[in-house]
Amino acid sequence: MHIRSLKNQYLFRIAVSLLWAVVTGALWMSVWTNRGSSHICDILLFWAVVATLALFVLVYWQYGLYRAHTRKVLFLLEALENDDASVHFVETEANRDNRLVSQALNKVAQILYKVKSETAQQEKYYELILECVNTGILVLNDNGAVYQKNSEALRLLGMEVFTHVRQLERVDSHLMEVVTACCPGDKLQAVFSNERGTVNLSIRVSDIHVHQEHLRILALNDINNELDEKEVDSWIRLTRVLTHEIMNAVTPITSLSDTLLTLMNEADASDPSASQEEIRNGLQTISSTGKGLLSFVENYRRFTRIPTPEPSLFYVKAFLQRMVDLARHQHAEAHVVYQLEVVPDDLILYADESLVSQVVINLLKNAIQAIESGGCTGTEGRICLRAYCNEAEAVLIEISNNGPAIPADIAEHIFIPFFTTKEGGSGIGLSISRQIMRLSGGSITLLPKGETTFVLKFN
Template sequence: MKKKMISGRFKIIISLTGGVILTIGITLLAVYHLWSFFIACLFLEGYLFRNIYIQYRRNIKKIAFMFDAIDNSDYSFKYATENISKDDYLVNESLNRITQILWQARNEAQQREKYYELIINSVDTGIIVVDAKGNIYQTNHEALHLLGLSIFTHTAQLLRIDKGLKNIIQNIKPGEKQQISFPNERGITHLSIRASATQLKGINVRILAINDINSELDENELDSWIKLTRVLTHEIMNAVTPITSLTETMLTKIGDKENDIRNGLNVIYKTGNGLIDFVENYRKFTHIPTPSPSLFYVKSFALRMKELMECQIPSPNISITIDVEPNDLIVFADENLITRVVLNLLKNAIQAIGAEQPNGMIWIRSYCDNKESVFIDISNNGPLIPIEEMEHIFVPFFTTKTDGSGIGLSLAKQIMRLSGGNIILRSDTDKHLTTFSLMFP
């Protein structure tokens, strides 16, 4: 190859040198009026430069074709390097090398892009790249999950979710941090959005980092309720216990003749004991035993829950269906504590459907997602929970039942929190389903 390159260069040099010599010769012939030799040399020079021009045009076309192919991402073509002149070999081989170098650079860039995309899709923070017109340049999986979208190309799509969310993402300025809450099928979603600025291909864009702060807010709220409940139960118990104790003592000392006094003391005593029982129920919320997790099969667990609840269904209009995928799905948690949670959710589902609704259905469904988190969903087709109640459904002492204590769901939330998981309420208006989803990471 080196010899061919030298040969090609030598021919070019000879051609150019010959052209220069002919030009000098033609000039001298014209000076001495040797016109016949002058015309012959002029034709010879024209022929020589014509060949050089043809070669030049042919090589320019090859280069132009190469760039057109590269513009269309076609790196498969190759110029012939056999059975051609040495000059063509030199040009073709050089262009093939350039194409190969550009192809390798493109592959390396694509691999780096895939690597960075994999990293972005692995983080628990949603990433959105948006310009001033609302065009979306890039998103990661977490951002789509938080927004409840499968494809996100423009901020106008957010109008279907929440107008306030659309305005924040459209108008948030670099360096700002804002929070927003909005209802969706998963309940009330609380997002924190932070913006920074950069340029992408000469266009000013903002990079938005979106975080789900539901768990953070829930944890702070739960801690506050626990502290408040502990203080209240402590103070109430301190005040009521001496009263009931003193009343009991006075009842033993009063004779049968003081009936009015005895009856009054009995009322105080029974009311005090009732209040103590009431406070003891709320103590359960703040004194949950430390979980002792172990591995157990979800399928057999769900079958046991079904058997326990079927005998408590007041009428034959309600049926319970189990769907566990895969069949040997296991979860690492405290089975006794999770039993309390699931039984409470099944009891609530039975009460929600009631005895009058025909074809009442309760589903116990379990599965795992692509992050290998295990979910146990308890769904029912009873009346949907109003949106204004969904936000408060896990707040201690909040209840919509006339005889409810407001402890069951807040206790379930506390158990799932201590188990390292979470409980989420989802309402599907299309399928008319209410679902409480237990998540075990």
């Protein structure tokens, strides 16, 4: 309403000024036309001079109002640019025009501040959404500068500060090349290792133009868990088929061998012979082989018979202390020092304690065997158990030992069912451990550097 009234005032003053300029021009034309008559010319000249002076006064007054109002507008714009919300023009001036301008500018400032506040709230809202999603988001310009990122992207890349793609060279040079060269529409994969283990990164690229600037949007996901689940499911299906077929074939052989041995023992009492002895030896071989094969199959059957976890709350420190005491008892002859650190002291875990104990016991047994293999770096072996809660409130349990490091070419296969480098080993301990962690909604990883360290993560 104030702006409309102010507009009408300006139009009225402009109309009056133009009318007065026309009148002044007409008077001077009259003076020029009647310059032959001195009396009329004098009168017209007087009024022409008066009209000219009045026109100058009117123009000067208009110009003064224009400058005063322009200063107010410029002051308001400068305040808006500096985020100064305290600016307010006095609306009680005696001059009605100034009062209307002040009222109009205050109204404009109020509207602009409201729009700016709503825009800031929307930006915070979108930033909050980005922080809540489980996908890492990176927005890069064509020069490689990071326009925007969320905490999940920083977590996946293992970085705290990320302002330019060149910083990725500290993480992995190949990853930097992939991110630098990616184009809109690309679907890429990049594998790299950091202190948390191996990350298999899926990258989807799209683009957008904002303020005439071209930006690339990268969606990052760690697909290790998805790959692990598919791999484990494939092995489970294969194992079930193998156990079914082998059990069907071996069971009758073993049963028949036992029956023949019984008959041969009964016949020996009346007519022993060398041929019978050979048959007996052959049947004993068949029987022992069949029983060994049955034991072999039964051992692997455990891989596909893990019960559904029944989680409950329990204290991590007391749990790990029980696991250490059990390991000491089972391997009393081992020269191993155990170090236990739990932060905080009353750390609580929600999981199936029985299943998790199988994982920890298996890792402790492997650690003791690694130390006893002769690669200990000190006079005695050392096993460290460390439990803590990370920034995402996930519980992590680290089990490390100072035995010989696992070679890189072997580390790639340690979680594959049936794979083992130990003589007489079954090769399912770590496979079952990973399956238990997957069913518990967590993960197990081997850190790529330093001492042999396995990390159990419970989300």
